[in-house]
Amino acid sequence: xxxSKPVTFDDIAKYTHFSKTTISRYFNNPESLTPQNxxxxxxxxxxxxxxxxxxxxxxxxxxxxFIGILMPDLYHHFFSRILNEILGTYEEFGYKFLVFVGNSKxxxxxxxxxxxxxxxxxxxxxxxxxxxxxxxxxxxxxxxxIEREDAQVCSVNTDNYLGGQQAAALLADCQCDVLIHVNSPxxxxxxxxxxxxxxxxxxxxxxxxxxxxxxxxDSSQHCDQQLLRxxxxxxxxxxxxxxxxxxMANDTLANTFLxxxxxxxxxxxxxxQLVGFDNSLTSSESVLPISxxxxxxxxxxxxxxxxxxxxxxxxxxxxxxxxxxxHQIIPPVPLERQTTxxxxxxxx
Amino acid sequence: xxxSKPVTFDDIAKYTHFSKTTISRYFNNPESLTPQNxxxxxxxxxxxxxxxxxxxxxxxxxxxxFIGILMPDLYHHFFSRILNEILGTYEEFGYKFLVFVGNSKxxxxxxxxxxxxxxxxxxxxxxxxxxxxxxxxxxxxxxxxIEREDAQVCSVNTDNYLGGQQAAALLADCQCDVLIHVNSPxxxxxxxxxxxxxxxxxxxxxxxxxxxxxxxxDSSQHCDQQLLRxxxxxxxxxxxxxxxxxxMANDTLANTFLxxxxxxxxxxxxxxQLVGFDNSLTSSESVLPISxxxxxxxxxxxxxxxxxxxxxxxxxxxxxxxxxxxHQIIPPVPLERQTTxxxxxxxx
DNA sequence: TTGTAGGCGTTATCAA
DNA sequence: TTGATAACGCCTACAA
Numbered sequence: 001x002x003x004s005k006p007v008t009f010d011d012i013a014k015y016t017h018f019s020k021t022t023i024s025r026y027f028n029n030p031e032s033l034t035p036q037n038x039x040x041x042x043x044x045x046x047x048x049x050x051x052x053x054x055x056x057x058x059x060x061x062x063x064x065x066f067i068g069i070l071m072p073d074l075y076h077h078f079f080s081r082i083l084n085e086i087l088g089t090y091e092e093f094g095y096k097f098l099v100f101v102g103n104s105k106x107x108x109x110x111x112x113x114x115x116x117x118x119x120x121x122x123x124x125x126x127x128x129x130x131x132x133x134x135x136x137x138x139x140x141x142x143x144x145x146i147e148r149e150d151a152q153v154c155s156v157n158t159d160n161y162l163g164g165q166q167a168a169a170l171l172a173d174c175q176c177d178v179l180i181h182v183n184s185p186x187x188x189x190x191x192x193x194x195x196x197x198x199x200x201x202x203x204x205x206x207x208x209x210x211x212x213x214x215x216x217x218d219s220s221q222h223c224d225q226q227l228l229r230x231x232x233x234x235x236x237x238x239x240x241x242x243x244x245x246x247x248m249a250n251d252t253l254a255n256t257f258l259x260x261x262x263x264x265x266x267x268x269x270x271x272x273q274l275v276g277f278d279n280s281l282t283s284s285e286s287v288l289p290i291s292x293x294x295x296x297x298x299x300x301x302x303x304x305x306x307x308x309x310x311x312x313x314x315x316x317x318x319x320x321x322x323x324x325x326x327h328q329i330i331p332p333v334p335l336e337r338q339t340t341x342x343x344x345x346x347x348x
Numbered sequence: 349x350x351x352s353k354p355v356t357f358d359d360i361a362k363y364t365h366f367s368k369t370t371i372s373r374y375f376n377n378p379e380s381l382t383p384q385n386x387x388x389x390x391x392x393x394x395x396x397x398x399x400x401x402x403x404x405x406x407x408x409x410x411x412x413x414f415i416g417i418l419m420p421d422l423y424h425h426f427f428s429r430i431l432n433e434i435l436g437t438y439e440e441f442g443y444k445f446l447v448f449v450g451n452s453k454x455x456x457x458x459x460x461x462x463x464x465x466x467x468x469x470x471x472x473x474x475x476x477x478x479x480x481x482x483x484x485x486x487x488x489x490x491x492x493x494i495e496r497e498d499a500q501v502c503s504v505n506t507d508n509y510l511g512g513q514q515a516a517a518l519l520a521d522c523q524c525d526v527l528i529h530v531n532s533p534x535x536x537x538x539x540x541x542x543x544x545x546x547x548x549x550x551x552x553x554x555x556x557x558x559x560x561x562x563x564x565x566d567s568s569q570h571c572d573q574q575l576l577r578x579x580x581x582x583x584x585x586x587x588x589x590x591x592x593x594x595x596m597a598n599d600t601l602a603n604t605f606l607x608x609x610x611x612x613x614x615x616x617x618x619x620x621q622l623v624g625f626d627n628s629l630t631s632s633e634s635v636l637p638i639s640x641x642x643x644x645x646x647x648x649x650x651x652x653x654x655x656x657x658x659x660x661x662x663x664x665x666x667x668x669x670x671x672x673x674x675h676q677i678i679p680p681v682p683l684e685r686q687t688t689x690x691x692x693x694x695x696x
Numbered sequence: 697t698t699g700t701a702g703g704c705g706t707t708a709t710c711a712a
Numbered sequence: 713t714t715g716a717t718a719a720c721g722c723c724t725a726c727a728a
Contacts, residue, residue, distance in 0.1 A: 021716080059721065101436060118399065373698085380698090701724100702723105
């Protein structure tokens, strides 16, 4: 009983004694109809329970309003947060999102891109990092990447350099004797590398004693713990009695670091200060709320869609993008919580 | 230069001197062509750089292979984890996912559903909880819900009742003197309610002293903290000197609870045992890895898609679903970590 | 094994 | 302000 054929413009047209064209106009250009006729059609639509078929519309006008998204995964807070924001832009921009998770397998991700292209996406948002931007640039679609290597394509990134500076500044303001930055080995081509540079250069230009510790982090929780345990032991002895300001590469690591301190010392030792990066859930849910350099995911998402939209419009008007790729930069925001303490501001 | 019209079957047909039909067959029924001709076409496709257009195919054969997903949000670990798994099923099932985040606004979510319908999704996966299953059942698409009210539609849920029992059993095995369950007020119609029942009935049938504490949790992190602080104060005095086995409604709350204990007592007190629910990241990233009742998100996701697929096949063959909705149940898995300790098993 | 012709449900282009 | 007609790119009988 249910499976009666869906109602089409044709049905509405016959029912109202208009033509299909007029029905179409009712949706796309209502002002061109008399209010009278608008009502007639509106009622017919209800009476026949018409449901739009956007697939047919796509075929006819070529506009899918689809945007493809290529994520590495959704386990990391940062990715799910930003996906959340991106999907939220539907309200403002109206794009529908086809989402794929590539798990960092390049061959798989290339297949996904082909599939997305087959559905005539109008733009592609790439957060996964396996496919070089050089390849992405050759796709026949506007591409915007977020926080990844972006030499050949448009992108939106956090100002990681500034973030590194902010972290160093935060720690410096806490009267730390020495500033430490712990990170994993990373390529200068990826935005996150800027955190290291920002940190180092801030320290240098302000004459602050500092050390950058590079370890193969982010492999597994277990390994990370072991590595950080060693780091803590090292810091405890190497900088004994000195106030250590530690800037961890991200909140997850900062949280692990904090937990290890708690387990070793039973508390957050007075000679430590800690700053993370991202403002992910972990940072506010940890034993002690962790001070962090927050990425403004809402702005990143909005900027990405806007940038994509610009490109989509350009690529329709003109032939190909002539000028180089645009790289948009969003400043991070330092959030002081309970793992850093600024000296009381002077009053009066 | 770039914007030359895309190559179509027609172009390939002319180029190879076949008909469009043959080209179509090359994709959908290749065995019906001679290997010879297959090669010819294959080469033509490459030479002309053909790219599939699945939109046209949809219009022609009616199969979008789209599945719509309605999420409440992606902030909670559970949701992003499960979305991750759902998207991962593409490899096995081939469905493409159009994802919307409703933020629990019913009117908004209804709009999203209409939009999804307009794109002729073949099935709908609902994790958000604002729209009653009665409404969902009236949509013209197969629907499967996950962990929410599901009276009128097919669903996949964790066996929450069993989970509640497992939690109680875990705590009982730790020689707790009294078992506590902390939860927010919830309706018996939602799956999560089963946790309470499972816990209570296990305690009753085993003659275990217990108490269920219902508080308006999950409003904001700040409020939750305050409420849990009060709960701890209450427990500390009401059950002083007794070993308290606490089963929290979920890992986030368990984590907050653990953090508060740490802040109050400087450690995880010996007279406490703690079990969470979900096996979300928080539970393993907390100061002390939290024992928890783990939801098997991979199985839930797979079951959901399978169930959806079954319905989609049925709804094509027959008219409408005659028998009642199917409710699939996935057992949770207790994970013993560092907030519970079983007595050493006897050796030899 | 291959081809012909019609259809899927819209929009676009003319014309009236 | 409205209509007729031809796309859009593919699939599917049916025919050969």
